[in-house]
């Protein structure tokens with residue numbers, strides 16, 4: 042069921058494609074995650090949906106922010122965030138970036154290499170740092186493929202190096218991959234992280250669980266309380282094992298807060314029969330991979346799709362975008378069924394599209410885009 046705010050926007054007559062976005066849903070998801078994890082601090086991952094209305098809603102909820110660039114810092118500050126609530130989570134900042142962030146009042150950074158620790162010590166002296174671990178990400182629909190994080194054997198050395206360079210080693214973090222559906226994967230990562238932190242002399246470290254909490258796109262997923270129980274169990278085990286005395290939890294959700302807050306309304310450009318090529322109808326929309334649906338690459342994320350104005354019996358389709366690019370096909374393997382009477386000019390909705398859509402849209406590939414966002418009042 043959609044929120045009243047989303048229903049209201051979808052009932053209005055806006056040119057398509059557009060993303061209807063309801064900050065009230067973001068607030069609800071924030072409340073739910075916060076309730077499940079008790080006194081954990083929530084840092085919203087701005088990249089998921091940097092819309093000012095979403096950031097303002099989260100400032101009002103008391104959230105902090107995970108930022109990756111100077112532009113994201115500026116957006117958070119413009120939304121009224123306290124710079125002390127920002128964490129710079131991108132360990133590939135580049136020369137001068139940490140100094141600029143520090144000049145804006147950011148005091149918390151994530152690192153994962155000796156080179157970056159040294160740069161932080163020079164540019165943001167005395168800053169608090171978490172070391173990011175590379176962890177097993179089994180169960181993630183969009184994993185990081187080892188792009189970030191140090192192996193446990195090296196992470197302890199980075200915490201010690203940070204201390205030796207005058208930084209404050211605050212704890213450890215990881216990201217178990219986005220749309221992570223396995224609570225056990227978090228539990229395993231927590232066990233590794235707390236052993237590393239304890240080994241580096243942190244008795245009660247910050248334990249930043251990163252993001253990854255899943256959205257129920259086409260199938261049910263475990264609720265936040267199931268993930269929280271798995272994490273609490275792993276922390277308790279690390280305490281019993283004598284690795285640490287406890288841990289201060291932080292969460293960096295992006296998808297779980299913003300995903301359910303959006304619906305992307307598109308229009309059908311053409312429904313084609315393709316004799317000899319495919320037995321299914323091909324449905325071409327006015328939105329595709331390059332207008333915000335980047336996460337359909339490899340069909341990693343399968344958004345629920347509906348055609349609100351038609352009642353014909355559902356029949357299978359291939360769903361494609363509007364551009365002349367061969368990769369601009371959303372779903373070939375993922376089963377999508379749309380009404381048999383669907384025709385050019387009809388509306389099609391892609392649900393749970395609040396995260397990783399509007400910010401991914403190109404400025405105008407092939408003359409299409411960027412994606413218009415309409416905020417529910």
Ligand SMILES: Cc1ncc(COP(=O)(O)O)c(C=O)c1O
Pocket residue numbers: 086088089107130131216218219220251252253254293294295296297
């Ligand atoms: C450092 C960091 N934290 C948090 C997130 C948010 O992840 P998710 O949207 O899966 O919750 C990301 C996403 O890429 C990230 O890179």
